[in-house]
Amino acid sequence: MRPTALVTGVGGPAGRAGAAWLAERGYRVVGTDIREVPSPAAVLRVVPPARDPAFAEALLRVAEEEGAGIVIPTVTEELPLVARLRPALRARGIACTVSDLPGIDVAGDKLLTAEQLRASGVQAPDTFPGATPRAALLVTLGLPLLSKPRFGRGGRGVQVHRTEEEVVRAGPDEVVWQAFLPGEEYDVNLFLERDGTAPAAVTLRKTGLREGLVGNAIAVERVDRPDVAALGVAAGRALGLFGPLDVDIRMGTDGVPAVLEVNARLGANVLSAREVLVALDDAWRNGRCA
Numbered sequence: 001m002r003p004t005a006l007v008t009g010v011g012g013p014a015g016r017a018g019a020a021w022l023a024e025r026g027y028r029v030v031g032t033d034i035r036e037v038p039s040p041a042a043v044l045r046v047v048p049p050a051r052d053p054a055f056a057e058a059l060l061r062v063a064e065e066e067g068a069g070i071v072i073p074t075v076t077e078e079l080p081l082v083a084r085l086r087p088a089l090r091a092r093g094i095a096c097t098v099s100d101l102p103g104i105d106v107a108g109d110k111l112l113t114a115e116q117l118r119a120s121g122v123q124a125p126d127t128f129p130g131a132t133p134r135a136a137l138l139v140t141l142g143l144p145l146l147s148k149p150r151f152g153r154g155g156r157g158v159q160v161h162r163t164e165e166e167v168v169r170a171g172p173d174e175v176v177w178q179a180f181l182p183g184e185e186y187d188v189n190l191f192l193e194r195d196g197t198a199p200a201a202v203t204l205r206k207t208g209l210r211e212g213l214v215g216n217a218i219a220v221e222r223v224d225r226p227d228v229a230a231l232g233v234a235a236g237r238a239l240g241l242f243g244p245l246d247v248d249i250r251m252g253t254d255g256v257p258a259v260l261e262v263n264a265r266l267g268a269n270v271l272s273a274r275e276v277l278v279a280l281d282d283a284w285r286n287g288r289c290a
Helices: 013-024 055-065 076-091 102-107 110-119 134-141 164-169 224-238 274-285
Strands: 002-005 028-033 043-046 066-070 127-129 144-149 159-161 173-181 185-192 201-207 218-224 244-253 257-263
Touching: 002 013, 002 134, 013 028, 013 055, 013 201, 013 274, 028 055, 028 102, 043 134, 055 066, 066 218, 066 224, 066 274, 076 102, 076 110, 102 110, 110 127, 110 173, 110 257, 134 144, 134 164, 134 173, 185 218, 185 224, 185 274, 201 274, 244 274
Parallel strands: 002 028, 002 066, 028 043
Antiparallel strands: 127 173, 144 159, 144 173, 185 201, 185 244, 201 218, 244 257
């Protein structure tokens, strides 16, 4: 039997996908979640939510008790907590697939993500904080335009505003405003080494979105788009991230792709991009996950 991998959020799409692949490869998979859920993991351990002060201690205890060789977090809110646990995990001989805190903090903030990408020369839509005067937004971004939670996961809470009245009524200030890109949307699943090399970068075209024009993907297909894949890699490097990443990219009216957001973790569609999991496995087996 291969070593034990601990996958968090095993009830969610990314957690289920990662756990299923690892189990297929012969690893003993321990999953954590905040409730009892069906999953491909051999063992399920219930832990507090990430916002609970007891989460970090509980996760560390589970990793120790189950003899985990690696911790693979798949819940966005857990990432900074697991990053802070890295020294304690390393002291116990446990690797983890999470980037360093500065990059995680930026990736978890959609306004800072857009600002840092653009400052690094990586294409991203015009993005403004929630408190920006509505009249200024209408002049700068035009219609339609987007609002989305500044701190949020995936496509949850994204709204398309088509009229001035919708923009004026929208809020609260915890959103960001962003130019609406009308073209096709892609999901780049990749693995970045600490030195910025990318042994895996797979482009998936989103063939269906949960809310029609926006939202999480409900179906994807692999496509050959080197320009989109390269943009995803550049985004990860610009934020100083490494490990498995999931980058949402959309085409503008000018045919130029732009980065919508960067998830510093395994993506929900990673089973359609198994090269990322192969790269993760290789990095773990050869001591490059720490």
